[in-house]
Amino acid sequence: MNFSTKLLAGAALLAVAASASAQTTITGAGATFPFPIYAKWADEYKKATGVAMNYQSIGSGGGIKQIQSKTVDFGASDMPLAADALAKDGLVQFPAIIGGVVPVTNLDAVKPGELRLTGTVLADIFLGKVKVWNDKAITDLNPGVKLDATPITVVRRSDGSGTMFVFVDYLSKVSPEWKSKVGVGTAVSWPEGVGGKGNEGVAQYVQRIKGAIGYVEYAYAKKNKLDHIALKNKDGQFVQPEEASFAAASAGADWKNTAGMGVILTDQSGAKSWPMTSASFILMHAKSPKPEASREVLKFFDWAFKSGQKSALELDYVPLPAATVTLIGAEWKKISDANGKAVF
Numbered sequence: 001m002n003f004s005t006k007l008l009a010g011a012a013l014l015a016v017a018a019s020a021s022a023q024t025t026i027t028g029a030g031a032t033f034p035f036p037i038y039a040k041w042a043d044e045y046k047k048a049t050g051v052a053m054n055y056q057s058i059g060s061g062g063g064i065k066q067i068q069s070k071t072v073d074f075g076a077s078d079m080p081l082a083a084d085a086l087a088k089d090g091l092v093q094f095p096a097i098i099g100g101v102v103p104v105t106n107l108d109a110v111k112p113g114e115l116r117l118t119g120t121v122l123a124d125i126f127l128g129k130v131k132v133w134n135d136k137a138i139t140d141l142n143p144g145v146k147l148d149a150t151p152i153t154v155v156r157r158s159d160g161s162g163t164m165f166v167f168v169d170y171l172s173k174v175s176p177e178w179k180s181k182v183g184v185g186t187a188v189s190w191p192e193g194v195g196g197k198g199n200e201g202v203a204q205y206v207q208r209i210k211g212a213i214g215y216v217e218y219a220y221a222k223k224n225k226l227d228h229i230a231l232k233n234k235d236g237q238f239v240q241p242e243e244a245s246f247a248a249a250s251a252g253a254d255w256k257n258t259a260g261m262g263v264i265l266t267d268q269s270g271a272k273s274w275p276m277t278s279a280s281f282i283l284m285h286a287k288s289p290k291p292e293a294s295r296e297v298l299k300f301f302d303w304a305f306k307s308g309q310k311s312a313l314e315l316d317y318v319p320l321p322a323a324t325v326t327l328i329g330a331e332w333k334k335i336s337d338a339n340g341k342a343v344f
Contacts, residue, residue: 026296029056030063030076031162032199034097034280036219038076040311041304048307053300057198061160061186067091067283073293075283078162079186080262092286092335093260094328095279096301098250098318099218101166102241102276104203104226106212107133109146111227113240116141118232119174119267119275125213126154126171127178128192133211155205155214158195160187166278167215170266174275215276218246219315235271242274246318249277255324261331284335291337298332298344 028038035057042053056062060077067075068089076096086093103122105115117125121137124130130137134147157164165186172179182188194209196202199220206214206226218241221228230238239245249268255261265277282301288294305328309319320328333342 024050025052025054026074026293026300027054027056027072028063028074028076028282028297029058029066029072030283031060031078031280032057033060033078033099033101033163033166033217033278034076034317035199036217036223036315037097037099037308037312037317040315041300041308044308044311045300045303048303051296051300057200059157059159059186059198060162060165064186064283067285070285070289073284073290074297076280077186077283078278078280079165080260080264080279080281081283082262083259086260090286091283092331093262093281093283094331095255095261095263095320095324096282096304097312098246098265098277098279098320099316100241100246100249100274100277101163101170101215102218102221102228103213103215103231104206104221104228106206106208106210107147107150107227108210113228113230114142114145115227115229116232116238117229119170122231123171123175123178125152126156126190126192127175127181128154150211153209153212154190154193155196155202155209155212156190156193157198157202159197161198162186162278162280163199163215163217164188166266166276169264170276173267218242219317222316231275233271233273233275234267234269235273237271239272239274241276241316243313243316243318245272245274246277246316249273249275250279250318253279253324255327261327286334286336288335288337288343291343294335295343298335302344 038055046052063075066072132149169184172184196205199216202214203220203224206212248270253263267275305325312319
């Protein structure tokens with residue numbers, strides 16, 4: 001082998017090594033709602049396969065923008081995109097996990113889950129109409145609970161957020177005034193409150209401010225030992241946020257006949273259903289700009305669906321049923337390389 005041939009062979013080996021190395025990390029960005037389970041899965045997956053998953057917990061709005069601009073391998077959003085939005089940007093969407101958004105408070109002498117609220121009263125609090133904790137609208141729902149005239153400080157998200165979408169979507173379904181004055185979206189014009197960035201920021205504000213009420217994904221409430229409330233559901237029952245009540249809300253989801261599998265799970269019927277249940281969704285390009293990276297993303301979620309259920313349950317998320325995972329497999333076949341060949 002002459003010197004030139006050796007150089008060419010060496011360059012080829014380096015190119016192969018670089019290509020392999022490039023696929024040892026996959027990148028994603030978006031919703032803070034599923035971040036605890038994505039972080040757990042990423043840690044377990046790297047130990048099992050050597051492939052790292054770098055996920056930026058920047059909010060659903062940011063995740064949608066990053067996948068649209070092709071700066072990440074996948075985006076994540078708790079607000080499912082409609083069929084026309086998916087088609088416009090050439091995206092494929094599928095659910096990855098189910099969990100719950102929960103109102104959390106910082107009140108002395110009130111035990112976790114003891115405080116009861118209806119959706120209407122919760123909306124009036126976030127509209128700024130109910131301003132103190134011993135307001136009659138609250139005390140009538142809570143006989144025997146020690147509530148005083150502590151001012152209510154509303155804490156809400158300051159960034160574009162799927163957690164926010166779940167919260168305001170629910171309020172819009174139970175409060176006509178909220179629907180007309182504030183509406184639904186990953187970003188809205190808030191009539192009241194201080195803003196925290198991410199679930200982390202809201203949790204920190206609620207911890208620091210006496211009399212505060214905010215909303216976070218349930219794993220953040222547990223991790224930060226925040227006091228959650230009991231919420232009256234569509235069937236008139238006061239329920240607690242937990243894996244069983246999230247599962248009850250998702251039991252009747254029609255994934256098959258909903259465009260882009262974009263089922264919204266707020267305010268579902270069922271005596272045990274938690275009213276602010278949500279799926280979190282993954283967004284990928286149908287014609288992948290980086291087929292190898294897309295294949296690694298799908299391998300990661302395939303592993304998560306098969307091997308990550310125990311971790312999901314430990315963090316009070318609800319793994320997707322086997323029948324739903326089968327439907328997701330059909331969506332994955334829509335993700336192809338430039339020649340139209342499925343990447344997975």
